[in-house]
Amino acid sequence: MLRITGGKVFDPANGINGEVRDVCILDGRIVADVEGGRTLNATGLVVFPGGVDVHTHVAGAALNFARAMIPEDHRRNTPFVRTAVRRGGIGGATPTTHVTGYLYAGMGWTTVNEAAVPILSARHTHEELRDTPIVDKTCCLLLANNEILLDLLEAGEIERATHVVAWQIWAAKAYGVKAVNPGGVAAWKWGKDAKQLLEPIEGYAKVTPAKIIAGLAGIVDALGLPHPLHLHCNNLGAPGNCATTLETMKVLEGRRAHLAHLQYHAYGGDDWPTMRSESVRVAEAFNARPNLTTDAGAVLFGDTVTITADGPWQHLLHKLTGRKWGNLDVENETGCGIVPYVYKEKNLVNAVQWAVGLELLLLIDDPWRVFLTTDHPNGAAFWRYPEIIQLLMDAEFRREQLKALPPKALKRIVLPELKRQYTLYEIAIVTSAGPARALGLTQKGHLGVGADADVALFNDSKDIAAMFAYPRYVIKGGEVVLEEGEIRKVVEGRGFLVRPTYDEKVEDYIRPLFQQYYTMSFDNYPVEMERIERPEIRPCTLIPDQ
Amino acid sequence: MSTILTLKEQPAVPLEAEVLTPDILAPLGPVEVRALPVFLGKRQYRLDEFFVVEGGGSDHLEIRGEAHNVKWIGRGMTGGRITVAGNVGMHLGAFMKGGTIEVSGHASDWVGAEMIGGMIHVWGNAGGQIGAAYRGSLSGMKGGTILVEGSAGMEIGMRMRRGLIAVKGPVRDFAGLQMKGGTIVLLGGAELRTGAWMVRGTIVTLQPIRLLPTFLYACCYNPVFLRLYVKHLHGLGFSMPYAAEEGAYHRYTGDTSVPGKGEILVWRPCAP
Numbered sequence: 001m002l003r004i005t006g007g008k009v010f011d012p013a014n015g016i017n018g019e020v021r022d023v024c025i026l027d028g029r030i031v032a033d034v035e036g037g038r039t040l041n042a043t044g045l046v047v048f049p050g051g052v053d054v055h056t057h058v059a060g061a062a063l064n065f066a067r068a069m070i071p072e073d074h075r076r077n078t079p080f081v082r083t084a085v086r087r088g089g090i091g092g093a094t095p096t097t098h099v100t101g102y103l104y105a106g107m108g109w110t111t112v113n114e115a116a117v118p119i120l121s122a123r124h125t126h127e128e129l130r131d132t133p134i135v136d137k138t139c140c141l142l143l144a145n146n147e148i149l150l151d152l153l154e155a156g157e158i159e160r161a162t163h164v165v166a167w168q169i170w171a172a173k174a175y176g177v178k179a180v181n182p183g184g185v186a187a188w189k190w191g192k193d194a195k196q197l198l199e200p201i202e203g204y205a206k207v208t209p210a211k212i213i214a215g216l217a218g219i220v221d222a223l224g225l226p227h228p229l230h231l232h233c234n235n236l237g238a239p240g241n242c243a244t245t246l247e248t249m250k251v252l253e254g255r256r257a258h259l260a261h262l263q264y265h266a267y268g269g270d271d272w273p274t275m276r277s278e279s280v281r282v283a284e285a286f287n288a289r290p291n292l293t294t295d296a297g298a299v300l301f302g303d304t305v306t307i308t309a310d311g312p313w314q315h316l317l318h319k320l321t322g323r324k325w326g327n328l329d330v331e332n333e334t335g336c337g338i339v340p341y342v343y344k345e346k347n348l349v350n351a352v353q354w355a356v357g358l359e360l361l362l363l364i365d366d367p368w369r370v371f372l373t374t375d376h377p378n379g380a381a382f383w384r385y386p387e388i389i390q391l392l393m394d395a396e397f398r399r400e401q402l403k404a405l406p407p408k409a410l411k412r413i414v415l416p417e418l419k420r421q422y423t424l425y426e427i428a429i430v431t432s433a434g435p436a437r438a439l440g441l442t443q444k445g446h447l448g449v450g451a452d453a454d455v456a457l458f459n460d461s462k463d464i465a466a467m468f469a470y471p472r473y474v475i476k477g478g479e480v481v482l483e484e485g486e487i488r489k490v491v492e493g494r495g496f497l498v499r500p501t502y503d504e505k506v507e508d509y510i511r512p513l514f515q516q517y518y519t520m521s522f523d524n525y526p527v528e529m530e531r532i533e534r535p536e537i538r539p540c541t542l543i544p545d546q
Numbered sequence: 547m548s549t550i551l552t553l554k555e556q557p558a559v560p561l562e563a564e565v566l567t568p569d570i571l572a573p574l575g576p577v578e579v580r581a582l583p584v585f586l587g588k589r590q591y592r593l594d595e596f597f598v599v600e601g602g603g604s605d606h607l608e609i610r611g612e613a614h615n616v617k618w619i620g621r622g623m624t625g626g627r628i629t630v631a632g633n634v635g636m637h638l639g640a641f642m643k644g645g646t647i648e649v650s651g652h653a654s655d656w657v658g659a660e661m662i663g664g665m666i667h668v669w670g671n672a673g674g675q676i677g678a679a680y681r682g683s684l685s686g687m688k689g690g691t692i693l694v695e696g697s698a699g700m701e702i703g704m705r706m707r708r709g710l711i712a713v714k715g716p717v718r719d720f721a722g723l724q725m726k727g728g729t730i731v732l733l734g735g736a737e738l739r740t741g742a743w744m745v746r747g748t749i750v751t752l753q754p755i756r757l758l759p760t761f762l763y764a765c766c767y768n769p770v771f772l773r774l775y776v777k778h779l780h781g782l783g784f785s786m787p788y789a790a791e792e793g794a795y796h797r798y799t800g801d802t803s804v805p806g807k808g809e810i811l812v813w814r815p816c817a818p
Contacts, residue, residue, distance in 0.1 A: 071682035324682075 001026055001037025002478065007047040007457060010428040013437070013446030017425045023047060025453040028478035032449050040480075042457050045472055048428050049447050050110030050454030051385075054435035055230070055260050055295045056376040057307055058100045059114050059128035059139075061121040062336040065326050066305045066377070067094045070340050073303060086487055093304045093340075093377045101133035102487050103383045108456025108471040111436070111444050114139040115178055115230060115260065116309050118330040119146075120520065122172035123527045129495060130533040134476050136452075136493045137533075138439060140230045141172045142309055144179030144212050145186040147332040148513055153215050154207045162219045164510065166502035169225075171526035173497045175538070176227035176439075177220050178260075180309040181234050182212035185335045193312040195235055197247050209234050210251045217255040223500040224540040226440025228256030228293070236261075236313050239269040242278035246285050254291050258438055261297020261375040262286070263357035269412075272320075275349055276412035277356045283363035286370075293438040294364070295373040298357030298388050300380035301345045307378065311335035332517050343380075351409035353379075358391055358398070362418045367429040368437065385431070386468035392422040392430075393464050427468075440538065441496065453478040495532040500540045547601040549579060553611030554596060559587050560635055561596060564618035568605040568626025568645060576602040605645075609634075614654060620647050623664070636673070639666045642690065655699065656680075658692045661709070665691045667782075674699030674718065677711050677728075685726065687711075693782055703730045706747065710775075712784050722749045725808060729775065733784065744801050744808035750775075752786065752813045761800035761810060768794055769811070792816060 089096035183201035314337020318325035326338035436445025580594035605626030655673035677687035697715030735753030793815035
């Protein structure tokens, strides 16, 4: 039992904007009132629902590969020394599992969506997620380059494809479906990419990226998954790719979709020297399509490591930078590339990328449809979110930062013209209420009766970055896990998943394909339920307010 | 008076003593110095459990005893002087920015790894990876000087960007591996694959060495810039021939497999 009293509450899902009121907690849930128990005096503090990260990479084979590839980053960062409460580990661009939980909770974020899980490494991913304490977890399954699925789309067997997708989601114990560079990763296995949405991809006569996008978005809707298709568009990172992004929006034709890390898909120009921001065009098109949500995938200057299933892009990045390159081939399902990277403010391309992420967050009108992410660790590590919040809330601070960019870059961005400043209410939307709603997690992102008691209390300070980097208290599932800047208690998070309905006979179709093409035995493929930490199966029904 | 640390007995496993720098010791009195933390394996101990501490408050640190199992001496130091009467363990002067370290005996691997400035002089032999980049890092030493009177091990100057390494004795394989700049002077020659994947920088050898086939012969000359090095090294006790009447340097460029624009200068004395 806990009563938080005297704090200014920001709960956008319930229309509460800075009202001083009590928040009461009983048995891990928000309740209307509570008798007895501990009282937290939150006078002078602001009270937010726990943060929800709609797109991050915190677990799985690719992340582990990246961890192994960047010992120099581990050395640079202060180690987390074991205490009576915490386990040891390292931070940096790819924090170890336990440290990931401590760092998220240490900023007041309590739910994360691991955005890219191949079925073949889903078991490993769930084991790492299980080792990531405090935060609740969902994960999205990589399907847009799954060859069983592509073969069905080629044959026009949409109904069977729907059953296969449902079976695969349950086999991976996933929550949603992710499409990464649709068709491009399958083509990469022949050393090609898929840059044109309407051209058949390598190895297929009829399947185009557009068909994969429309097909998967339709299947996700037909299955009633709470989270729409999580889409990493084709042509990520390339100059002039806004044309592909705008075309993708048209291809979706009103179907639900979440466009991941939009910053990487909003560039103009013909080549690197002419690259410029096209955030205005992309934001306009996005604003006109209420079927879409997005996350920023913002970039911050500094060292990081890029990890994506978009194998061809990572190869190009390796060629451009000369940095280390890791490439993973996940049999018939997907691929992955890893390249350490430094975003430099004096680099023209990086300066444009930095501006585009912020521009999109400022130009998209509806904060309920655009969310704060850095596509961790691709744009920057997640623990740098407070820096982005400061850039969004303080136009003067933004102007100061712009002075460090190369003069050429200023002519290619619109950020200097944007005066908008986020309010605390809007920050609560883009960091918590909005992403929770987009994920269909009805008990997250708000402080109404019945919600999970995930609450963050911050100092009401003018130093915005410090305010959001060091919450005074963090409550997870009703337990005070962080107090006065210190992790005081480590609780286990929950794993959310869905079980869409499918015809059990679809296994008879998948099993022989498996025996023919996979190195793994079919019976070893699906992830067992006991691998999931405190599993909770969410219903497959579309949420009305979406 | 110098701070004098005398090792009581050989630690059973390597002792991690990154507190042994003039920067940390100079402001401290003997009592505080004795209480400084060191790590034996994963356990933390006081410095005086391993060393007899005399003196204090000086930027000159003297270490006595058989310290070949004591690691990280002089890590990141920015000034002052360390003298070691005996051998030292791994990572001597790693990340150092200034000051001098002198070792009368042998040193282990990673001497001056990723150092930025200062000087390290080893009177005995040194291990491998002198002035090198730690695994995964882009650059090794970016400045400073490392002098070794004896031999050295593998991968010396790996990914070094600036600075000078001079070794009197023979060195093992992969000297100047992936070198990006700076100078390595090999007075006693080297074993295999010298300069592999080097992009820039200069390796000078006074002994004939077996070159990789990806190094191309350029010319035979007595480069003007080398006169400065000869003069500088002579002052440090490392004598190199230079005069045209004594011989000439054959210049090989490479490593063309990268492709690189580094150079290996091989001294050929005139026929007597």
